Amino acid sequence: MTHAPGQLTSLTAGQPIVYGGDRVTEVSAELAAAFEPGDRVIVDPNSGQLLHVPAAEHERAATAVGAAVGAFAALTRCSDEQITAFFDEFADRLADDAAFAPISAANQVDIERARARGRSTTRLELSATMRDDMIAGLRGWASAAMSRDEIVRTVDHDGWSVEARRAPLGVVGFVFEGRPNVFADAAGVVRTGNTVVFRIGSDALGTAQAIVEHALDPALAASGLPAGTVSLVPSAAHAAGWALFSDDRLSLAVARGSGPAVAQLGAVARASGIAVSLHGTGGAWMVAASDADAERFEQAVRWSLDRKVCNTLNVCCIVRERVDDLMPRFVAAVDAAGERRGADGRIHATGAALAHLPTDVTTRTARVERADGVHDEPFVSEYAVDDLGHEWEWEGSPEVTLHVVDSVDEAVELCNTHSPRFVAALISESDDEHRRFFDTVDAPFVGDGMTRWVDGQYALDAPELGLSNWEGGRMLGRGGILSGDSVFTVRYRARITEPGLHR
Known part of the structure; x- marks a missing residue:
C-alpha cells in the first residue's frame, strides 16, 4: 500500500x-x-x-451534489411563485403529447432491455395511468400551501419573544428503483425549499434521462429556478449510489428499492453522518380473529392482493377456531385476485395451515406469471414458520403466505418477530381486540381491512417519497409516510422589544 x-x-x-x-x-x-x-x-x-x-463515479455524484448545494443557496432568493411555476411547467410538459413522445419512446426501450434480461417491468412501465398520476402529483404540489418559512410556535416573554419557524433542510439524496413516477413524487421537496439529487437504477435510466431532458430541465429554466435544484446522477452503477450517499453535504439520504440494497445504502449514509429515510423491505400482515366477519375477511384479502407493491398482503394468519369457515374464504380471495390479473395465485402454507387445506386445493396446479414467462407450479406449497419474514415479489400472479395461530396475541408476536414491522391489519368485530392489537403490534400502519390504503397520495392526498417500516426501529418526530412537505428543519428567531433586556 x-x-x-x-x-x-x-x-x-x-x-x-x-x-x-x-x-x-x-x-x-x-x-x-x-x-x-x-x-x-x-x-x-x-x-x-x-x-x-x-474516481469517475465519485466525480459524477460530487458534481451533482455540488450543483444542488449551490442551488439550495440560490433558491432562497427565488419567489414562492417561481416554485409554483416550476411544478406547473413540469406538469404541462408531461401532459403535452409532443414533449412526452420521446419520454415514452425511451421507456419502451428500457422495458425491452429489462425483459431481455428477465427483469420485472411491472413498476417500470410508464403507463397512461402512471403518467396521469405524475401530472396530478405535480399539480398537487403547485397548489399546495407554501411552507418554506412558516411560524409553527411562538413563545412570549416579558420584553421579547421567540418564534419557531419551519425551514428547508438542505440537499436530499434520493436513490430509487425503476419507477419513473418517483420523479414527480420526490420533486415535492422543492415545495419546502430543498434541492434533490437522484440516482436511478439501470432499468429506468433511459426513461429518467428523457424526463430530465424533455420535461424537468425545461421546467426549471422556464420558472427561473437554479439548474441544480433537481438533478440526476448520470450513472446506473451501484458505485454512484454509494458515492452519493457518502457525500456529507447531503442533509438527508432517501433510498427506495430492494431490502438488502436499501439497507446497504442506509449503512453507508449513516457511516458518513447523514440522516437517512429508508424504504426497502415491505409486505403487509393480516390477522383474522375469532370473531372475524367472513365476508369482510374475504374482501380484505382480495383487495390487498390487487397488485404487488410494498403494502401488498404478504402473510395472513387465521385463528384456529375459525379455520374451517375462513380457509375457503381465503382461497376464494386468492383465486379472485389472480383471476382479475389473468393468472393464478400462489399460496405458501405453513404446516399448521397445510393441515387444514383440502386435497383438491393442495393438489391443484397454478398457471403462474413471472418475469421470465408463464410457469406451471403447485397452487399450494409448504413453507417454514421461521421464513415468515420473506417478502414475495410477484408479477401477475399474487403470492401470499398462510399460517394458522392459536390466538391474535400469537400472530402479533410472530409479526413483531418476523415482519419488517410495517403494515398490520386485524379483521375483528371487537373494539377491545382492535385496541389491544393497535397497542401491541409494532408497526407504523395499522388498519382493520385491506392493507393497500397505506399510501401517501391515497391516504393523505400528498405524493410520497416513500413509506418507512420500523425494521430499523421507530423514527424520531415523524410519521412513516415521507412526503415533500415533511422534509424540513426548525429555526428559532428572537424578537426583542425591550432594548435593555439582559440576563
Missing part, C-alpha cells in the same frame, strides 16, 4: 481493513487489481463488504 499525502493510491490483496472499532475485513484480489489512484473504498458497516467507488 502506497500513499500520496493523506490519500490512498493502491490496495494489496489480503490487506486488513479495520472497521466498526473492533472488526476486520480483507481486500480481495479482485478489488486490489481494480483499484486505481483517485478511487475510493467504503466499508459497509453492516457486513464488512468493501465497496469500490471508481
Whole structure:
C-alpha cells in the first residue's frame, strides 16, 4: 500500500481493513487489481463488504451534489411563485403529447432491455395511468400551501419573544428503483425549499434521462429556478449510489428499492453522518380473529392482493377456531385476485395451515406469471414458520403466505418477530381486540381491512417519497409516510422589544 499525502493510491490483496472499532475485513484480489489512484473504498458497516467507488463515479455524484448545494443557496432568493411555476411547467410538459413522445419512446426501450434480461417491468412501465398520476402529483404540489418559512410556535416573554419557524433542510439524496413516477413524487421537496439529487437504477435510466431532458430541465429554466435544484446522477452503477450517499453535504439520504440494497445504502449514509429515510423491505400482515366477519375477511384479502407493491398482503394468519369457515374464504380471495390479473395465485402454507387445506386445493396446479414467462407450479406449497419474514415479489400472479395461530396475541408476536414491522391489519368485530392489537403490534400502519390504503397520495392526498417500516426501529418526530412537505428543519428567531433586556 502506497500513499500520496493523506490519500490512498493502491490496495494489496489480503490487506486488513479495520472497521466498526473492533472488526476486520480483507481486500480481495479482485478489488486490489481494480483499484486505481483517485478511487475510493467504503466499508459497509453492516457486513464488512468493501465497496469500490471508481474516481469517475465519485466525480459524477460530487458534481451533482455540488450543483444542488449551490442551488439550495440560490433558491432562497427565488419567489414562492417561481416554485409554483416550476411544478406547473413540469406538469404541462408531461401532459403535452409532443414533449412526452420521446419520454415514452425511451421507456419502451428500457422495458425491452429489462425483459431481455428477465427483469420485472411491472413498476417500470410508464403507463397512461402512471403518467396521469405524475401530472396530478405535480399539480398537487403547485397548489399546495407554501411552507418554506412558516411560524409553527411562538413563545412570549416579558420584553421579547421567540418564534419557531419551519425551514428547508438542505440537499436530499434520493436513490430509487425503476419507477419513473418517483420523479414527480420526490420533486415535492422543492415545495419546502430543498434541492434533490437522484440516482436511478439501470432499468429506468433511459426513461429518467428523457424526463430530465424533455420535461424537468425545461421546467426549471422556464420558472427561473437554479439548474441544480433537481438533478440526476448520470450513472446506473451501484458505485454512484454509494458515492452519493457518502457525500456529507447531503442533509438527508432517501433510498427506495430492494431490502438488502436499501439497507446497504442506509449503512453507508449513516457511516458518513447523514440522516437517512429508508424504504426497502415491505409486505403487509393480516390477522383474522375469532370473531372475524367472513365476508369482510374475504374482501380484505382480495383487495390487498390487487397488485404487488410494498403494502401488498404478504402473510395472513387465521385463528384456529375459525379455520374451517375462513380457509375457503381465503382461497376464494386468492383465486379472485389472480383471476382479475389473468393468472393464478400462489399460496405458501405453513404446516399448521397445510393441515387444514383440502386435497383438491393442495393438489391443484397454478398457471403462474413471472418475469421470465408463464410457469406451471403447485397452487399450494409448504413453507417454514421461521421464513415468515420473506417478502414475495410477484408479477401477475399474487403470492401470499398462510399460517394458522392459536390466538391474535400469537400472530402479533410472530409479526413483531418476523415482519419488517410495517403494515398490520386485524379483521375483528371487537373494539377491545382492535385496541389491544393497535397497542401491541409494532408497526407504523395499522388498519382493520385491506392493507393497500397505506399510501401517501391515497391516504393523505400528498405524493410520497416513500413509506418507512420500523425494521430499523421507530423514527424520531415523524410519521412513516415521507412526503415533500415533511422534509424540513426548525429555526428559532428572537424578537426583542425591550432594548435593555439582559440576563
